[in-house]
């Protein structure tokens with residue numbers, strides 16, 4: 023009984039450690055930050071990067087996203103080229119990913135998906 027409890031505690035501690043390690047890796051380490059996409063949206067609408075960071079866009083759905091500079095405003099696409107942000111026009115196939123950057127200029131930049139209305143991502147570089 024006592025021994026089983028200790029064994030279970032060890033397994034639980036190991037799982038927590040593993041989980042912590044995975045969380046650490048998917049966060050903002052080594053200048054690479056990931057943002058995920060579902061079938062019609064980003065799973066978050068703002069991401070903050072440090073100058074020089076790369077941004078990885080991960081498509082978790084079997085659909086195509088086409089990411090470009092600009093944003094959706096009232097369901098109308100508004101292409102824009104912002105100073106300090108390189109031109110972005112990337113097609114991301116289903117369950118694929120794309121790496122953007124490095125983002126070398128501080129500022130607030132707008133990315134959107136030309137396929138899906140309201141699919142906006144605000145990139146804040148500090």
Ligand SMILES: [Cu+2]
Pocket residue numbers: 061062063086087088135136137138141
């Ligand atoms: Cu899209």
